[in-house]
Amino acid sequence: MDTQRYNQLISDLRSDYRPQREWGEGKGLLMVVGHFLVGIAGGAWLLGTLYGSAWTLVLAFVLGGLGGLVHLAFLGHPERAVGMMRHWRTSWVSRGFVGLSLFLLGGVLYLPGQFVALGAAGPALNLIGGVMAMLGALTIIGYMGFAYTASKAIPFWNSPLHPALYVAYALRGGIAALLIVGAVKGGVPAETLLKLWIGVTAVVGLFFIMELQGAATGGNVAAKQSVHEILNGRVSMVFYGGTLIVGLAVPALLLATSHAASAAVMALIGIASAAGDFFMKLSTVRAGVYLPLVIPARHHRRA
């Protein structure tokens, strides 16, 4: 055997801190992309509803659908996906799947009514679809963080802040979606959104710093190793380039330099911040290292 993947696996199995590659590398990248799309979809649906932007809802639906497809593509056996509903009692992945299904189904029922008159069935469809989609949206916003937190093998993810972070990402994603729709179609309260964006971004930043700080100080060896991977290890390029520069510095610069919230700037801020979220997810996912089976005792050398 001498394929790159095989050699990678063998060297991973040897290392003290085996890097997590299931989600986030190779085909596993689809998992992060899927979560990214679905997260924005959830956030966009929420904010679209809040601000009454039908096009944002459409965007949310499209992204959700795409996310679903990407998720399916990630699976080893997509044809068995329906079976994923089985274990919703304990499995966040199962709940997420149910949530996404609800969301998409709800969207199918709800969205047509926003653009064409549906006649007698309209209100019922609107109500049922709306409730289903909203429930689904809330589930998909919520489940992702928990899916990671439930991963006991990866101590870095196993943090209570993780779900909160994912909710915040979803909101940022939703804002981004609204900004983009606003840039194209107009009719969204840009100033408020930008303020909201700043607020949520501050929260994301704070949570993220808290998570890193918590892992670096209170976490076990594997969590610490993950922090190391992010700050100056395997994934630091993604983190600094993607999360900090694209996701934070670029929008901040745009905000600082452009006077009015022009449509183009708004869209750019939205896209950059969404991209930043993607990289942030990617870096936390990739920074995951498995808990070692033998906790390496540090080699203390007597002076």
Next chain:
Amino acid sequence: MNVQSKIPTTAKEDKWIPSVCNICYGGCSMQAHRVDGTVIKIEGNPKSPIGGGKLCAKGLSGMMILYDPHRVNTPLRRTNPKKGMGVDPGWKPISWDEAMAEILPKLKKLHQEDPRQLVLQVTTTITPASLLFFAFGWAFGSPNMWVAGGGLHCGNGAHAAGGITHASWSVVPDFKHCNYALYFGASKGHGAGHAATPNITLAADARERGMRSVVVDPMCNPSAAKANEWVPIRVGTDAALALAMCNTLVNELDIVDREYLRDRTNAIYLVRPNGWHARDAQSGKPLVWDAAANQAVVYDAPGAKNAALEGTYQVNGEACRPSFDMMKEHLKKYSAEEGERISGIPAATIRRLSREFGEAARVGSTIVMDGHTLPYRPAAAIFFRGAQGHKNSMYNCFAIDLLNHIVGAADVVGGCLGFNPVCYGHPETKRPYYVPRKDKDGLMATGTWMLPHVPYPPADPRQPDSIGFIELFPLSHVSPLMASSDQKEWWSKFNLPYRPKILLNYGANSVMSVGNKEAASEALKEYEFIVSFDIFLNEFSDFADIILPDACYLEIFDPRPNFPMIFNHPAGPGEWGWPIRQPVSPLTHERKGARDVMLDIAYKLDLGPEINMAMNSYYNLDGPQMLDPKKTYTLPEVFDHELKHKFGPERGLEWFKEHGIITWPKKTEEVYWRTFLDVRIPIYHEYLMDLGERTGKLCAEGGMHFDPRYYGPLPEWLPCPSHEEKDASFDLYSFYYRDTIHVNGFTMENPWLDEIAQLDPFSYKIAINAETAKKKGLKDNDAVRLETPTGRHVEGRIKITEGIHPEGVGIAACAGHWTPHQPIAKGKGIFYNDLLEIDFEHTSPVNLNMDLCSKVRISRYEGPLG
């Protein structure tokens, strides 16, 4: 339900076939599960004492050798006349008929010219199949047979010492009763070394029982890791440590088993001022001092019971002293402080270990076993490849073994045991039967041996007849001269009347297993014609003219895979087991068993009577089972004779094919034979002085440098060339060790074993001490070059570890293959032997063991690896 339970129940064939593993020479009993013609599992055979139903990881992996798609499947002939390392021979498949048409006339001509021009080379890995291969050499009339790196690395010293003092090929602690085991460079108990798998069970039991084990080794290898104490030693200095311990026992603690020394050794033999034994004028027997009668008597007189161990006595007008007294005096040179200076082990540790060992031996105590009151000495000092693989090979072994003899812990309950040197045979047939006996001096000659060439009494040194000069060095059994860089010089200086012309190889990869590849391949280039039986093409194959596709161990018969039992049959109390090896998978392609082919060749060369007689002698066949010199046999017929000879006419090959193994209980007199047999062993090696004189004289005639220091009667510590290196930039001692998961140089092609080795932190790396690495600015996994003073070098990545002596660099196995024909093996690990010189300077001048350590310097390496 999990798919793993979905095993087809519709199989037409589903059977378990008992046989014997041979991935290493351990020969553990196995059984193969064959379903519809495919071997789907290999397990241990629980009916056998050889493994007891367990196999090591290597043994389990046999299918990946059997079914390796890179195996040789047809005879091959070279099309490129140019020979050289890495030069593609341009192999072209030919038929067996074509191959034979080429080989037979060449052998015939050679036989008529001078049969000594034929050289047989075999691998140790498939011992004892390879020993039968030698029968062809005996029939042909060539003295030139060797086992490539085998023997030169692993045993010219240890086997000679084991033979002289334990009548066995090797030694092991009596795991069932020992309380304190000292290992000097020997893997025993983790899947390496002799009887590798049975020893795992025994060592684990001993560990649980509370046997204390102390491992003296430059590296914390698995046996050291599982020991109670690891004593890191400077490479190649074992004799210094052992002698300092002997000194502490004898001269400081006075822990000495005087009764044992008096009755079982030559410690009482009187030594004249000139170092030779005082002898009885008439019988020539050595004299001892009967302290009760106050007179000298021959060693086997009743008065020997009162013989003095110490003092000075006037015999024939000379002041004579018992050998023990001489030894006692001699040991004073080796104070614990001197031991520390040489070995780097603190004097306090040396004293502590000596005391622990001495006290554990409980000198004077007895135990009742099976109705016999026997000495109980639950302490053992054992040694193997690591300690003996140096220029000072012979003394290293003698010095370590002396510890056992001082406290009387040799082949008694709890002590250091030889591997089964006594066998009274199966209860029904009394076969096999072998018992050590005494020579004219009362000293022990082994009851059986692996080769015709026994270590004691040594043959008379004589003008060499073989290309390896083993006649000149009778304590050796193979010689590096077969592949050395100085071979031609010596052949001409000693007027060897012929030159080797044809080489028949059975598996060995001598380009890699001996020493540096240049010397080995230069020697190979000189042959006019090389035929190699192998299951793979390897680095050696580049020099062959014809390759013959051998059957592997899962495709052949062997009637005695564990005989002689002094070699790979588990030692100590328990059962005897005599299994056979049989094909568990039919031969496919054009493969043929090498020994079947050689038998056929012998008959075709009209060597029928000779080969039949050679086999008679090899198998000890007599009576009705003796092979008729005039007949022709197939190998299975021969094997049938051998089995019937040993176990009666009703238990021939057919019986064994079905039953796989015959077992019977071991007797106490077999296991703890020392007390039951009237033989002595030397602690004073007068015969070495004798050998030294005679060998020295012959050497002088041939202009060969001879160092008499190696032929003294009492062991010394003498440095290897690496200890005398003047250039301080060469500051590390490199050495190698057995990898648990690999066997010598041939299992890297097995992808299951390779996979585990890749997962192992050490297998494919150069181990270096953490502090040393830090001083040199090296980080884990850095690529480095190791370079010797003569400019030889190897490259690889380092594994930084706390588990190695700061002056050592340790490399596993014999890896670093470069042949394209073994794609799994290629480029994995490090080819340690490329650092080794092959010449007389780096060879024990007593037993011709090679010096396996070399002084190196380490530097960062930027070039490509593997």
Next chain:
Amino acid sequence: MRLGMVIDLKRCMACYGCQMSCKTEHGTPPGIFFARVLKREEGTYPSNRMIFLPVLCNHCEDAPCVDVCPTEASHYAEHGIVDIDHDKCVGCHSCMVACPYTNRYFRDEKQHYFGAAGPTPYEVARSDRHPEGVVMKCNFCRPRLAEGKLPACVDNCAALARTFGDLDDPNSAVSRLIKERGGFTLHPEAGTGPNVYYLAP
């Protein structure tokens, strides 16, 4: 009955026999090991120690891999054995990142040990029956248990370091060993309730 294993680290000689016997029993594809032997170091020269740790699926009582599995492919089978139903598994990898013991492997595609040279007859017979796109792991050798045999790794351990039996039975060898020698489990803080115990070296 709750099946469990005790691995005596005092007896284990790090021979890799378990790792290999498991591979040959199940024909696990390249890179997939239901049993492994880990080697790690502790301390400093010359009082350093080598740690040998044979690992396998712990058949946890509160198995996170079962919890997170959306399809119920990962499930509790008889006597506490945690197994995977390969007909249900969608290959979502969730269980892999949930197992605190890294004992699960994803088989993405058919691979053979000799690569391009193709499968050996052994692999055709034993490895190719494993499906692709699913997660695999130790099943305590359920088929062997059904035949009344011990798990392959236990049966072959030359050091007799592995003992298998009923943890619910206080008189079983496993229960007694755990009690007498103070058996412990790996990562107890993960709260998974492993059924594989270790005895101190």
